[in-house]
Amino acid sequence: MPDPHKLVIVDPYSSGSALARRAKELYGLDSIAVLTSETLPPALVATYPAEDFTAELRYSDLLTTAAAVEELCGGRPAYLICGSEPGVEAYDLLAAHWGMRPNTGSSEARRDKFLMQGRLRDAGVRYIPHHLAADTESAVEWCAASGPAEYVVKPVKSFATDGVFFCSSLDEVRAACEKLFGRDDLAGELITEVLVQERIVGPEFVVDSVSLDGSAFVVNMFRYTKETVDGNPVYRAMSSVDVADHPEIVSYVEQVLSALGIENGPAHSELILTEDGPVLIETGARMHGGLGPTLVEESSSHSLVDLTLASRVAPADFERETRVRPTLRQGIVECFLSSPASGVIVANRVRESCGHLESYLFDTCAQAPGDHVERTTDLITSYGRVVLAHADPATLERDMNHVLDLDRRAALLEIAPRA
Structure with missing residues (x-):
């Protein structure tokens, strides 16, 4: 008999690393990891919590991988979920193979940004x-x-x-x-x-949603602040936004999800709000990566992780939780820290410089003297985050500006050139 307590998670990296432990806490499920790539960046691979899984498989092809999972589960697994961006296409194949609320249309268009924009165009949705x-x-x-x-x-x-x-x-x-x-x-x-x-210019937003049987629920929004370094966009801050403030974005994201066939599970959409309305940069058929779900937990009335699990594991829970629209309990800001050069850390002053701030919540900067740091050119090479939370927007903005000013002046991390 199939084991009714098995959850398969495809590529449980980044924010998807939280799914197995939370599934055990909420639903008593044991999890199996299916890993699709052996060439991911070490920083991403390091987020995989192998200890949270009862078994691990490498994806080879659909039928071989499905058979290996079924052998572990005694048949088709009870539940299946996508953990991060690299696993989207393998997840879609497995979901369709087992008939487990698969998304519809071209799976490739949920990863390939050229095909994605074409799907929007063909559906009559604003595109770039x-x-x-x-x-x-x-x-x-x-x-x-x-x-x-x-x-x-x-x-x-x-x-x-x-x-x-x-x-x-x-x-x-x-x-x-x-x-x-x-x-x-x-x-x-x-x-x-x-x-x-x-290149479309305007304020940039990220929108996280979870869907069930074609009905999308927008859980949260953030607004990005970015800078350009040698032609590359580099994140500087991500600030919470009340979903109720932008009904036009909610409506647009619902159109995007429909065009891309994302009818079940999480989606992470990045867009620009132009004078003519929102226009999509890209959508991922998975949760917000990195600290995103943690920030939602700290600021929102709803949990992105719990809704993602419910959409795949407990539809009745999802329907109950989504009867009430999301609201912000407090504002939150994630400050992305940048290193102007590669080198060896001499001193880490993040905690001593930011820990006293009224809105300080936590940071991810555990680097010690002697550790190596890379020059920041993208999201992966950002060396850490400082997260701020407060009910007063003015306090939050003041502290954010303080952190970013220190970071721009390279006052948070002292670096020496590599020998």
Whole structure:
């Protein structure tokens, strides 16, 4: 007989690392990990909590992997969930194979940003003008003919801002392409095509949602602050936003999810609010990565992790919890810390410089003297976070500005060049 207490989690990295332990706490489930790649960045692999799983499998192909899971479970597993971005396509295959509330339409369009924008266009949903380039000259020619003042060049399956370049000239487009073609993306896949887009300007938001049988529930919103470093977007802060403040964003995200066939489970959508309304940057068919779910727990009336689990494990719980719209209990800000250079840490002053702030909640900066740090060029190479929480927006903004000022002045981390 199949084991009714088995949950399979595909790629339980980043925020997905919390799912197994929480599933055990809430529903008494044991979890099996299915890992899809052996070439992920070490920082991402390090988030995998192997101790929370009763078994671990490497994904090879659909039928082989499904058979291996069934052998462990005594048949089809009771529950299945996607833990992080690299596992989206393997998860979709397994969900469809077992008939476990699969999402519909092209799974590839839920990872490939070119196909994603095409799905929006075909569905009549606002999208960003774009072009798929298989070589540098194709990218340059499209930009020259399309006429926008600025462009974005990135791998079609980019995540965590890996390989994303903002370009204001054709020479910069050419340079970005030459840096991308022939290298591996963050998931270890060779880059043979890049997405070229018009750069859309406006405030940038991230929206987390969880769906059940085609009905989407927007759990939370954040607003991003970013800076450009050598043409790459680098996160500086992420601030909570009350969902009720932006009904137009909620409505747009519902259209996006429908166009992409994300009918069940979590989704993480990043968009820009233009004068004409929201327009999508990208959507991932998985939870907000990193600290996102933790920030939601600290600030919102609803839990992103619990709703994600309920959508796959306990639909009745999901329906009960989503009868009430989400509200903010307090504001929260995640400050992303940046290192201006690679080197060896001489002194870490994050805690002593930020721990006294009225809104200080916690930080992730445990580096000690002698540890190595990389120059920050994307989300993965940010060396840590300082998280602030407070009911008073003015206090929160004051403390955020203080942290970011210290970081810009390199006052939080003293670094010496590597020998």
